[in-house]
Amino acid sequence: MSKPGRGSPPISGRARGFAYDGGVRRRLKRMVVARVGRPLRCERCGEVLCLVLPIVRGGRVKLEGLEWALVRVDFDSMNHLVFSHVEAGRCPALRP
């Protein structure tokens, strides 16, 4: 089976012989992240925020799995990102 080129029209899931469901891709991504993802820890308290799978492509870094977590992202330096809890109820370091 050959891959479609850039100029050819996209092949739908039904043409390939299976019914494409957007939820299938999302569930598959969750399974992969849960299996091979790395723990992302809060900078303040050290607890695990979520599991992420970093993907570098085209000069960008995409953190798969981060879209399901509520986290705060700051630049610590020019090329260093810092992740932390947003909610004070979840982070012991933010509690008074």
Ligand SMILES: [Zn+2]
């Ligand atoms: Zn925290």
